[in-house]
Every structure is written in C-alpha cells, then in structure tokens.
Amino acid sequence: MSLELSAGERAVAAGSDGRAMAMRIVADSARLLGAPGLIPIASAHIDGALYHGDSGTLFAERLVAGGARVAVRATLNVGALDLTGCARVRLEEPARSMARRMMEAYRKLGCEQSWTCAPYQAGHRPAFGTDVAWGESNAVVFCNSVLGARTNRYGDFLDIACAISGRAPDYGLHRPENRRPTLTFDVSGLPAAFLADETAWPVLGSLYGREVGNAIGIVTGVKKHPGEDALKAFGAAAASSGAVGLFHIAGVTPEAGTFGKIEAETTIHVTPEMAADARKRLSTAQTVDRLDAVAIGSPHLSLDEFGALERLLAGRKLSVPLYACTGRHVLTELDKAGRRKALESCGVTIVADTCVVVTPILADRRDGVLMTNSGKFAQYAPGNTGYGVLYGSLADCVESAVAGRPSFAEIG
Numbered sequence: 001m002s003l004e005l006s007a008g009e010r011a012v013a014a015g016s017d018g019r020a021m022a023m024r025i026v027a028d029s030a031r032l033l034g035a036p037g038l039i040p041i042a043s044a045h046i047d048g049a050l051y052h053g054d055s056g057t058l059f060a061e062r063l064v065a066g067g068a069r070v071a072v073r074a075t076l077n078v079g080a081l082d083l084t085g086c087a088r089v090r091l092e093e094p095a096r097s098m099a100r101r102m103m104e105a106y107r108k109l110g111c112e113q114s115w116t117c118a119p120y121q122a123g124h125r126p127a128f129g130t131d132v133a134w135g136e137s138n139a140v141v142f143c144n145s146v147l148g149a150r151t152n153r154y155g156d157f158l159d160i161a162c163a164i165s166g167r168a169p170d171y172g173l174h175r176p177e178n179r180r181p182t183l184t185f186d187v188s189g190l191p192a193a194f195l196a197d198e199t200a201w202p203v204l205g206s207l208y209g210r211e212v213g214n215a216i217g218i219v220t221g222v223k224k225h226p227g228e229d230a231l232k233a234f235g236a237a238a239a240s241s242g243a244v245g246l247f248h249i250a251g252v253t254p255e256a257g258t259f260g261k262i263e264a265e266t267t268i269h270v271t272p273e274m275a276a277d278a279r280k281r282l283s284t285a286q287t288v289d290r291l292d293a294v295a296i297g298s299p300h301l302s303l304d305e306f307g308a309l310e311r312l313l314a315g316r317k318l319s320v321p322l323y324a325c326t327g328r329h330v331l332t333e334l335d336k337a338g339r340r341k342a343l344e345s346c347g348v349t350i351v352a353d354t355c356v357v358v359t360p361i362l363a364d365r366r367d368g369v370l371m372t373n374s375g376k377f378a379q380y381a382p383g384n385t386g387y388g389v390l391y392g393s394l395a396d397c398v399e400s401a402v403a404g405r406p407s408f409a410e411i412g
Contacts, residue, residue, distance in 0.1 A: 006038075019068050019164055021062075021161075022164035023164075026038060026165050030170070034171065039131050039168055039169075041168045042131065042149075043073040043075075043133075045132075049076050050078060057099075057101050057105065074109075075111065076115050077116070079099065079102070080099040087352070090364070091360055115328060115352070118299040125147055126143065128254055133151060133152075133163065138240075144179075145235055146231050146254075152168075153243075154168070181216045183215050184264040184266070185220070186220045188220065196226075199393045200275070201237075201375075204219075206238070206378070207275065207278035208234070208242070209239065213242050214242065216247070217268075218249070219252075285390050291369050291371060292321075292370065292387070293321045295322075295374075295377055296377075297325030297326055297355065299376065301330060313348070313402075319402060319403060320401050322349065322401040324348055325352075326352055357380050362387065365386070370389055371400050373391070373396070
C-alpha cells in the first residue's frame with residue numbers, strides 16, 4: 001500500500017525548515033508502517049525529552065534552529081532533571097548540561113512544561129474518540145483505555161515530529177476495527193476483598209501484560225469502578241510487563257460497551273494462584289531483611305495518593321529514604337497547603353519533573369534493596385538502578401520506611 005499525502009502535506013514536506021523535517025519524519029514512518037495516509041491529531045504527549053545521549057539534544061536543537069513549533073497542544077513527559085529543586089539528581093557533567101539543554105529546547109518548541117508521566121491527571125484529557133499522538137507507555141494505555149481517545153505508542157522522536165506537523169500515521173489503534181477486543185481476561189474467580197485492595201491492580205496489570213502481550217483484551221468480573229488511580233496502576237504495570245496499548249474493562253472503561261456481543265478468541269480465567277504468583281514475581285530482592293530505600297509514584301502520584309501517604313505516615317519520622325515522585329501540578333497544590341514541608345519534615349523526599357528510575361537520584365548501591373507499591377517500578381528498577389525490589393502495599397512501604405526494615409501486613 002502506497003502512502004498518499006495531501007497537497008498541503010506534500011508542500012510542507014518539500015520545505016527546508018524544522019516543520020518540513022518533522023513532516024518528512026512522520027511521512028517516512030507512515031510508509032514503513034504501511035499506513036495509507038496521515039490523519040490530523042488534536043494533541044501530543046512527548047516522551048522524547050528525557051536525556052539518553054547527546055544525539056537527542058542535538059536533534060531537538062536542530063528543530064528549534066529550523067523555526068519549528070508544535071502545531072497542537074503538547075505536554076512533556078519526565079526529563080532527566082528536577083528543575084523544581086525538590087530532589088538532588090546525581091547526573092554529572094557534561095550529561096547534566098546536555099540534559100538541561102534538551103529540556104530547554106522542548107520549551108522553545110512550544111511544549112508545555114508539565115514534566116509528568118501522568119498528563120491525564122494534570123488537565124490533559126483528550127475527548128473520547130479523538131486522535132492524538134502520545135508517548136510514554138502508561139500515558140498511552142490510559143489515554144486509549146480510560147479516556148477512549150486514540151493513539152499508538154509514539155516513541156522518541158516521532159512524538160515531537162507528530163506534534164510539529166499536526167499529523168500522525170493512519171494505522172493501528174487510530175482505526176476503530178483494531179480496537180475491538182479479541183481476548184477475555186476474567187477475574188470473576190478472585191475474592192472481592194482482593195479486588196478492593198490497592199495492591200491488586202499493579203499485580204493484575206503485571207499478569208495481564210505478561211499474558212496478553214500486545215493483544216486487545218477485555219477484563220470481565222469487575223463489579224464496581226476501582227477508581228482512576230487503580231486504573232492508572234493497572235495500565236502502567238500492563239504496559240511495562242507486556243506491550244499493552246489498550247485494554248477494556250466491562251462496565252468500567254468507556255469503550256467497553258460499544259462493541260456489542262464479543263466473540264473472544266481466547267479466555268484467560270484468572271485464579272487466586274495466578275494472582276499470588278504474579279505478586280511474587282514483582283519482588284526480585286534476594287533478601288527480605290534489609291531495606292535501603294522506598295520509592296512510590298510511577299506513574300506520578302496524584303493528590304489523592306499523597307493524602308493516603310499522609311494518613312499512613314501520621315507525622316512519624318522515617319528511618320530510610322522514601323522518594324515520592326510526582327508532577328508540578330500536584331507539587332503546586334502541596335505547597336499551597338503547606339503539605340510539602342510537613343512531608344519533608346518527616347523525611348519524605350519529593351521528586352518532581354522526573355523519577356528515581358530514569359535518572360540517578362537513589363544512592364549508588366548496586367546491591368541495594370528498594371521497596372515499592374508500583375508495578376512499573378518493580379519491572380524497571382532492577383535493570384535501571386541495580387536495586388533489587390520488594391513489592392508491597394502503600395501501607396507496607398510506609399511502615400517499612402518508618403521501621404527501617406521490610407514490614408509486610410498479612411495478605412487477606
């Protein structure tokens with residue numbers, strides 16, 4: 001199938017400025033993907049501003065030098081630096097300066113300085129059925145699944161090219177026929193008490209991603225809406241353990257009821273034993289009698305999740321560092337109410353604009369032990385930080401940070 005561009009798209013691509021470069025990148029990607037054409041997008045979320053090497057910085061600066069500007073709303077995922085000054089990042093020169101130059105280049109391109117992996121909780125919520133070009137796996141899966149907007153997983157640096165051109169390849173999850181579920185993930189055999197517990201959703205998301213891969217599935221057997229933060233945790237874990245870009249939950253997510261009768265090719269009946277095994281897999285530490293740090297907030301913590309943290313902490317002092325990663329949109333609210341100072345006085349380190357798994361913030365201990373309640377952190381922390389992981393509830397994380405050693409409540 002050959003790619004057909006409109007006269008306007010061809011005219012832009014024929015230029016020599018930054019916008020032309022972006023249009024050519026999108027068009028060439030569309031050809032490789034077998035897309036018949038390009039479609040207009042309403043917004044973008046840019047994952048490409050995280051420093052991984054000088055080439056990314058130089059690419060962004062070339063776009064700036066060419067006069068490029070985003071044509072649609074474009075929020076920014078995490079960078080490599082905490083520009084708010086909340087947390088100390090141990091990134092050394094010259095990488096530190098290159099990371100800062102990269103973040104500045106994306107500002108000059110007209111992107112919003114959101115610096116969060118949860119833009120959907122920072123006011124960027126495209127309408128149901130809207131075509132967008134989002135990067136960052138958890139943001140993509142939330143956008144598709146919970147909001148019902150339409151995006152593929154746009155990686156570095158196709159994401160910014162789409163934002164500048166205002167176009168995306170017409171393929172994959174932009175097409176309604178590719179969004180229909182072909183697999184059922186049935187959790188009706190799990191105890192209601194387990195499904196009501198916050199630890200269930202990262203665990204089930206991890207299991208879902210591993211079982212489903214990149215297929216489109218529908219989760220059945222969920223009796224009531226678990227809340228947005230639970231869906232956030234489920235999608236993030238599913239996207240990091242598999243290649244999930246879209247899931248449906250019967251009676252919960254907005255697109256789930258639009259397909260009529262679903263003839264699933266495969267049904268996975270989730271048992272308590274499968275859930276227990278999935279939970280066990282999230283812990284990789286070889287010992288459970290030592291703890292060096294606790295990290296929460298992947299995806300970034302919401303204001304409600306900070307409320308839960310404060311209630312569990314109850315003003316107690318921490319014995320090991322607890323890193324709470326969040327976005328500026330939440331940090332502003334914490335500062336307004338004096339809550340940030342209260343948390344920091346207990347020993348909590350708030351991390352904004354970035355997170356502890358993508359840039360060096362944790363102490364440099366290659367044999368360290370990290371506790372988290374995040375399925376995504378559990379997947380990525382061992383490889384990115386060298387720390388072994390202990391997975392637990394938020395309450396487990398807080399009690400362990402206070403005690404200075406791993407502490408787990410009985411699993412009901």
